[in-house]
Amino acid sequence: MKKLISLILSVVMVFSIGSVCFNVNAFAEAEAPEAPVIPEISVDSEFIMDEFAFWIGSLGLDSMKFPSDADEFTDMLLKFLYGIVDKLIDVLLKAINLVVPSIDFPDKETYVNDQFYPGMDEYLEAPAPGAVWNLGYGSGSIQTGNEMDGKHYVGGSLSFPSPKTVSAVYDDQRVRCVALNDGSGRGTVVFAVVDAFGLSNTDVAGIRAQLADYAKANNIVGINIAVLHQHSCVDTFGMNGDLLKMVFTNPASNVANKLFGTDLKLLDGRNPEFMANLYNVTEQAVKTAVETMEEGKMYYSTADIEDLLREKRDPYVVDGDLHRFRFVPADGSKETWIVDSPSHCVGNGAAGTEVTGDYPYYMEQIINKKENANFMMVLGAELAISSDYKPLNLPENYESIEGINAYATELVRRLVEESTEEVEVAPLLNFKMAQYYVPVTNQILLFAGKLGAISNTVVGLDAMDREAEILTEIGYLELGTDIAVALVPGELEAAIAYGGCLGADDSWTYEDFDYPSMQEVVGEDKKLLVFGLMNDQVGYILPDNEFKSLLAGENEEIVASGNKAGSNTIEAFISLMETVK
Secondary structure, three states, X not given: OHHHHHHHHHHHHHHXXXXXXXXXXXXXXXXXXXXXXXXXXXXXXXXXXXXXXXXXXXXXHHHOOOOOOHHHHHHHHHHHHHHHHHHHXXXXXXXXXXXXXXXXXXXXXXXXXXXXXXXXXXXXXOOOOOOOEEEEEEEEEOOOOOOOOOOOEEOOOOOOOOOOEOOEEOOOOEEEEEEEEOOOOOOEEEEEEEOOOOOOHHHHHHHHHHOHHHHHHOOEEEXXXXXXXXXXOEOOOOOOOOHHHHHHHHHHHHHHHHHHOOOXXXXXXXXXXXXXXXXXXXXXHHHHHHHOOEEEEEEEEEEEOHHHEEEOOOOOOOOOEEEEEEEEEOOOOOEEEEEEEOOOEOOOOOOOOEEOOHHHHHHHHHHHHHOOEEEEEEEOOOOOEEEOOHHHOOOOOOOHHHHHHHHHHHHHHHHHHOOOOOEEEOOOEEEEEEEEEEEOOOHHHHHHHHHOOOOOOEEEOOOOOOOEEEEEEEEEEEEOOOEEEEEOOOEEOHHHHHOOOOOOOOOOOOOOOOOOOHHHHHOXXXXXXXXXXXXXXXXXEOOHHHOOOOOOOOOHHHHEOOOOHHHHHHHHHHHHHHHHO
């Protein structure tokens, strides 16, 4: 379905140019200044001709090997044909993106994110004298009660031709937050996780801005906000609204805003009231977590759930464990569990219109009731990994909510009954962040950015915004002396984290991915975890040599920033690690 929508979107883009000539609603309220200056639309013909002239050279023919049998020959031929179509589409979309009326991207050379937290200045290799864990917890509902008013869309898949407005609310959407420090005086780090499909770094910065004075007053050195990427929650990212209206109306609004100095709102999938409430509730959850911090001990364990996971694309690398950090307050009060899971939240499908928090929500219900513990989940490296219900032996024709509930029940059971022996985590917290850029080589995503349909921080590299990049963040966290965590701003292919990327003989591009894994960068003396979709949603982060054709039957490439996200992310992580110690 995503593949079909992407092709439809590509065609509709052509017609969107015509919308700038006729949009009564967009211009009716605008007051024209005297003698308005009509901006020239100049088409860079040399740029377009260059794209046509060199598209053959970018098909990767020089890296193709000689086929050894008929099946391999067929595979190579299909890839070659897919490549031709992809390049033709790419050239067409680049030409359209040159002339479509666009929002103004900030210039890369001058843009500054004033809500970035670089982390701790001092790195410790052992706990400080008198060190002790301090942890606080906060939570709140981000729903307003108006979700079924026809103005709230459901994230998870693009909606075409009719927008996916909420038809039912099965359960709550929440933000859960922990504040953590090691008593060393180097500061408190906050982690908030939202029941949502996606949240951009722009929104993360907005929430940080509301907390800026509070963070300074309370020695908070990091505010990190992630999502659980439920494909069944109110859209907080922007791409799941009324697609046709966005494509035809936003270009006209962009022209009106530039010509007449107006501030016509651009359409996207987000509800302003819902987003404002999300900001405020998250702010309060952070404050509650900081203000309820208490001393205690931290324990770590894992539970094997590999048989409950389904990886749909090569190289079929998975982290098959649930990871649990269990904080036990010294005064015997309520525990807090932080669980890292490698599985997508798609139990209700990607195209439904019902709102549910999926399996993390139902895990929380069980853990709150049976274990008397607070709960927060973070997603790991889960690019194409989702739940496998087969071992649950569910009855035929079960309802989706029944499956989600059964899955959550089994995960909690394994955490409680089948986890490894707990190990106490030494009170040592190291935390460091860095900003980096991900090139937007996916022309469909660039088009969405030009329309204002996505909320990422997109910066332009030239005056015509022919090339753009997403400014985002990557981080490194140490919990104790033996556990490291990569904080990644999207959905990471697990092979980038743990190794196992395909080599030239087996990869889509017949090339190697010549980078060490994140585990190798960190070092084998520490166990590496991934906290994904943290502080941004830059889409799928694939190894460059596994970025396939849009026609190849995969979904990930359509909503990825492009074919350089994998290399840019690991390069940024390597650079960050060079500054840590």
